[in-house]
Amino acid sequence: xxxxxxxxxxxxxxxxxxxxxxxxxxxxxxxxxxxxxxxxxxxxxxxxxxxxxxxxxxxxxxxxxxxxxxxxxxxxxxxxxxxxxxxxxxxxxxxxxxxxxxxxxxxxxxxxxxxxxxxxxxxxxxxxxxxxxxxxxxxxxxxxxxxxxxxxxxxxxxxxxxxxxxxxxxxxxxxxxxxxxxxxxxxxxxxxxxxxxxxxxxxxxxxxxxxxxxxxxxxxxxxxxxxxxxxxxxxxxxxxxxxxxxxxxxxxxxxxxxxxxxxxxxxxxxxxxxxxxxxxxxxxxxxxxxxxxxxxxxxxxxxxxxxxxxxxxxxxxxxxxxxxxxxxxxxxxxxxxxxxxxxxxxxxxxxxxxxxxxxxxxxx
Numbered sequence: 001x002x003x004x005x006x007x008x009x010x011x012x013x014x015x016x017x018x019x020x021x022x023x024x025x026x027x028x029x030x031x032x033x034x035x036x037x038x039x040x041x042x043x044x045x046x047x048x049x050x051x052x053x054x055x056x057x058x059x060x061x062x063x064x065x066x067x068x069x070x071x072x073x074x075x076x077x078x079x080x081x082x083x084x085x086x087x088x089x090x091x092x093x094x095x096x097x098x099x100x101x102x103x104x105x106x107x108x109x110x111x112x113x114x115x116x117x118x119x120x121x122x123x124x125x126x127x128x129x130x131x132x133x134x135x136x137x138x139x140x141x142x143x144x145x146x147x148x149x150x151x152x153x154x155x156x157x158x159x160x161x162x163x164x165x166x167x168x169x170x171x172x173x174x175x176x177x178x179x180x181x182x183x184x185x186x187x188x189x190x191x192x193x194x195x196x197x198x199x200x201x202x203x204x205x206x207x208x209x210x211x212x213x214x215x216x217x218x219x220x221x222x223x224x225x226x227x228x229x230x231x232x233x234x235x236x237x238x239x240x241x242x243x244x245x246x247x248x249x250x251x252x253x254x255x256x257x258x259x260x261x262x263x264x265x266x267x268x269x270x271x272x273x274x275x276x277x278x279x280x281x282x283x284x285x286x287x288x289x290x291x292x293x294x295x296x297x298x299x300x301x302x303x304x305x306x307x308x309x310x311x312x313x314x315x316x317x318x319x320x321x322x323x324x325x326x327x328x329x330x331x332x333x334x335x336x337x338x339x340x341x342x343x344x345x346x347x348x349x350x351x352x353x354x355x356x357x358x359x360x361x362x363x364x
Contacts, residue, residue, distance in 0.1 A: 039079035039096035042072045050151040050272045051095040057268035079197045086248040087144045094248040099180030107327045109181040113243035115313040120152040120242030122341045146254045148269040151245035151276035156237035159214030160230035168308045177213035182239030188312035218287035
């Protein structure tokens with residue numbers, strides 16, 4: 001796939017909606033109806049809403065000729081079943097986090113996030129300009145999927161805990177709802193990882209079936225009520241520095257789409273990709289204030305937890321690369337990209353952030 005600028009895609013999405021709709025509506029293009037299965041409940045309006053945003057943009061840009069109906073997790077297939085549903089053409093599209101499917105192959109995680117990996121800007125840079133799209137398209141070919149970035153939450157929180165985590169020893173035996181490759185990394189520190197769909201986390205935490213759970217961040221976590229059943233809220237979610245949400249399209253169905261519809265769908269995903277993080281960056285601020293005001297105890301992970309997890313993560317990656325050729329192919333390019341990006345971000349980005357945040361603290 002030819003590399004394209006991320007911002008050009010987002011601009012194209014707006015242009016299509018504003019200019020192309022009349023031409024498409026008056027053309028002889030076919031009427032097409034697709035179904036999209038989301039991995040998320042409707043109550044999570046920001047992350048679930050990205051799929052609706054795509055559907056609305058596509059519908060508007062085609063004068064209603066290309067109609068995508070969005071279904072929440074469980075309405076057609078359960079959230080964890082989205083990959084197989086798209087692969088088998090049970091539905092034409094899905095909206096999901098690829099790291100939900102690491103049980104099939106850990107390589108899926110690169111499409112979402114890995115512990116101590118890329119932040120959201122770096123993830124987008126890797127996908128759109130750094131070779132990530134080509135690598136992941138090649139990987140997804142085996143699953144009959146064409147993938148499109150369609151959202152990012154930004155760095156997430158480290159989750160809700162029923163007891164304080166004062167050192168890495170407190171992780172031993174901890175039953176922790178955590179998704180993706182992060183579960184395998186945390187298991188090396190004694191955690192007992194549990195992969196539970198979003199809608200099932202609250203009752204598991206309330207009943208004590210699990211001791212802790214991570215989900216997204218303040219806005220979504222407040223909606224799911226985790227603060228009512230766990231007191232301690234930790235940060236940062238070092239396993240999700242910039243988790244990407246992805247639209248899956250069945251490869252055969254994608255090939256059958258008219259070229260104009262392909263461009264419109266691709267542009268709609270790019271626009272929703274930008275929109276999601278903008279919403280989270282605004283909504284998380286007020287939600288965090290409300291959580292703290294209601295009694296939530298905000299805590300930073302102890303340094304030995306961070307250091308232990310960092311060491312475990314890269315041991316896991318090296319071991320996985322030694323036995324999984326698909327993982328190795330992506331990992332070698334991804335790690336070089338990551339290291340180069342870190343060098344650049346440390347020069348200007350981090351220097352700016354460190355200074356202005358310190359001045360805000362002094363003024364407060």
